Amino acid sequence: MHPGPFRYHRAASLEEAAVMLQQLGEDARPLAGGQSLVPLMKLRLAGPTDLVDLAFVPGLSYVRHEDDGGEIRFGALTRHAEIADSGAAARFPILHDCAAGIGDVQVRNRGTIGGSVAEADPSGDWAPVLLTHVTEIRCVGPGGERTVALRDFILDAYTTALGPGELVREIVMRAPPHEDGERIGGAYIAAKRCAQVYATASAAVRLTLAGDVCRDVAIYLGAVALTPVEVTAAAEALRGRALTRETIEAAADAARSGGDPQPDMRGSAEYKCALATALVKRAIEIAARRARGEQVEVSHEYA
């Protein structure tokens, strides 16, 4: 359980890191919290020749949000634990649901949001959550800066739109457009066999309520396909309707066939579909209560 030989570099800025990575070639990799990359190296499933450590680049760890609730910016090196403790997470509980439930304490203290989106693990928690909002990835590469919508950023399992040497600088998450008086609520629930294991299935829901009517909604499933799945059929079952037991159940039911999960030790494909349905239902209910101003604490399901 020791990685093969590699060279270790520290970058002083992201721009420098991008240049270093480009020059070191395609077997060089940036290192953030190391919580995905290092385990792979220890198992010798990854064997980079060079690691460019981003941890010493100043100014990449922050959570900024404007008080009008419009926009939240996460520095790429912001650790999950910092996000869980941030004011933004207090304000947007879906962020807390996600950040506080990733892995265990050590993983949350080391792992970063930038590393998570760059890793694009099919079972990663951040992507489904961020996708329920309007999220953009600000990248910096040898050719300069660009901004990519998260939905265009994740191309496949473990595959992103990042080009050679290109790095994630910032993640910008915005509440979707809404009218005065409309209220937004979100919730994220994952079912995990235990803390250190990725989700068996997860559901992220963001609702925009006008009174009792669901004016807008986004529902994403995690861990049940190669990339997060937007279940539009489930959203359609709610959009424009009052949230009742029937409409919520209809939405959850529509989510059943949304995924295309692989059977593994976490569960059979059929079970994961059933589980996703249950999680969607719970997440809708909690998101709705939060939209109505209730404080609802969510814990993942551990089993």
Place this chain on the structure above:
Amino acid sequence: MTEEQKTVAKSPGSNRWVGQSVARKEEARLLRGQGKFVDDYRLQGTLHVKFVRSAYAHARIASIDVEQARNAPGVAVVLTGAEVAKLVQPFIEIGPDPGGKILDYPMAVDKVHFQGEPVAAVVAESIEAAEDAAELARVDYESLPAVVDAEEALTDGSVLHPSSGTNLVWQGEFEYGDVDGAFSKAAHVIEIDRLHFHRFSSTPLENNVVIAQWDASDNQIYFWCNNSFPAFAIQFLSPALGVGIDQIHFQSHDIGGSFGIKITNYPYMAVCALASRACGGRPVKWVETRTEHMTASAHGNERTFRDTRVALDGDGVITAIESRHIDDCGAYPRYEPLGCIIWAQVLPGAYRVQNMRIHFSQAVTNKCPVGPNRGYSRMQHLWFLERVIDICGHRLGIPADEMRLRNYIKSSEMPYTTPNGCVYDSGDYAAMQRIAKDLIGWDEWQSKIAEARRQGRLIGIGIGTTLDSGTNNFGQSQIINPRAPYSGQSEGANVKLDIYGEIVVSIGSVPQGQGHETTAAQVVADVLNVHPDMVKVRPGFDTDRNVHTGHSGTYASQFAVTGLSAVHGAAAKLKSELSRLASFALGANEDDLEFGVGTQGPEVKDNKSGKSINYWGLANLVNVNNAGLPPDLDVTLNCRYVYRAPFKVPDIQRKYGNLTLTYAAQLHIAVIEIDRETYIPKILGYVAVDDCGRVVNPAIVRGQVFGATAHGIGAALYEDCRYDEAGNLLASTFSDYIPITALNMPRIRYGHLESPSPFSYNGAKGMGEGGAAPVHTVCAALQDALWSSGVIVKDSHNTADSVFRALSTLGLDRGQGLGARD
């Protein structure tokens, strides 16, 4: 009661410390991170091993090319399995033919039999260099069909080990009483086609670690290793390596858990020793990784129970059980086929059933070899019996508590002789049930459950009764193999006064967290009437201390009986020497002497004259100031005592005799609700009641009960060494194998009963294995929750997924896991 089971005289000494929750001596170093584990040893010139392992479950090694690895930087030597085979004899097989013909070498020779089996060892200056070089080894495999199911292994015509010619390791018929008569008179006969106890393991915090040094100058082999039964390991290593037992030195200090899994790490010890010899006697170290541990150390036994028939009378009392049990021991027997008899220590479980016929067989499969995992062989059988009780109870409409009361052996019948001649020393299962029901609030739960079910919730309550038989009689090995040269049970200890009068204790056991240093000190403190802090107990095990016996180790729930009896005997011997010596020194009559602690520490005092002599004075007289000591005062103050358990060799033909000395019991109750949407089983209430006779240290016993309970809940709901059909282990890391963590643990209420054993000097019984009580209990509660839905709990491992599949395929018995009720 058989004649050999004489009640043992009670201890004459005081009982001041035994029975108290004396703080563990081990804690100070362990909590400060100052424990000394094998990996902490840094020996000059140490080389490091990386094993090249098979990715295949079953394959012929067509060719193996290690030239590049040999030439890689830092590599000292590379040994292939075929090269090692030329240097050693195959390991002893405990069983007779056909299993006895299996050739088990330290590494695969021409064929691999399980995924992860080592095929070569790369030895280098650093572990990194060894790992880099290991990647350069080229092994060509010709894949062979894998057999992962024991029943198939016995019927599909395949042969994993050509030397034996069959996949059958051992089989035998265990028949007692009049089974056919009981069936012909039965009011009810209940049949259960298949039950299955799954594979799981123990995941000790510390994996296997070996340092071996084969010193050419004196042809001695030194091992620093965390093997938990070294007396047994060296008996395997000596003939394999062609050296005398006395040439093998074995040392351990702290061990981060074993649970029996480390008993069979001796193949790795052999490779490290050979590598050391090949490298001119440099120490060779192997530190197992977690993935290696999961794939290729040892798993617990998997067992399938076939064609079970149960005869009951009109009151639901079981009169006969007939069944076929097929045990899966993985690729090599190693400690097996002992498991083919160990279960018979608890043949009828806690029940009075007199007539039993069990055909027991064991097969090899292309999976990791098994090792004696906590609750070894008995838990599989006890789980089977608990399923029988629950399924019969549900069928006949008799509640779980009542069903058990009607069948339990009664406390008035103790000591109770089982149909196969085992003697249950003491116990009161009905009383344990009462305590557990009170603690959980049985009656309130009954009404809450009834109400919840009216609302459509899936909720159930279940009982698990289990026995933790301890201090085994190795004579049972002769039922397996009449030529096996083992019987009885023993443990050794040494108590001495060192030159400055320190009380120093050495024990033959191999503690891995059970607090032996503490309880041994408690016993000595009582004998000598001193404080346990005044007793120094040497940590760990060391052959060179010369206290151990051929049975020494920590396994089979026995330290409280064997270890402490040995310590007690040695302390009593020392006391009698001290008494003679003090009588000379003080000119006193031995009858007037009193042992205690004076102003100058531990001392012996003459009550007549008031004069006393402290331990320093006594030790000084013998060791360094002995001119004038009378020649007939033959004392050494260095006293070894061997405790031998009072056993006979069982009757091999009848498979009859006493197989264990003490029977601790566990009675657990769980309330479980299955979420109707996520299917996740949640434990709403959990009670663990234990009875291990006289308790030597309540805090340690509690710790063992809680640990065993966590382990068992983990096994029931999370931990599963599952293989796919090609023999790939699907749970080789902690992302897929889920050892239980605090997040998954329910709150445990703890209760306790004390039925002293008449067969141990202190009334204690061995404990610590817990008999996998939670596996039985969780299954019982799930069964109760699911009975009305038509599901029968047929597997010891149940997850949200398996509950989901059982409920969604109702009416279609898929023959796996939970099945529909037939």
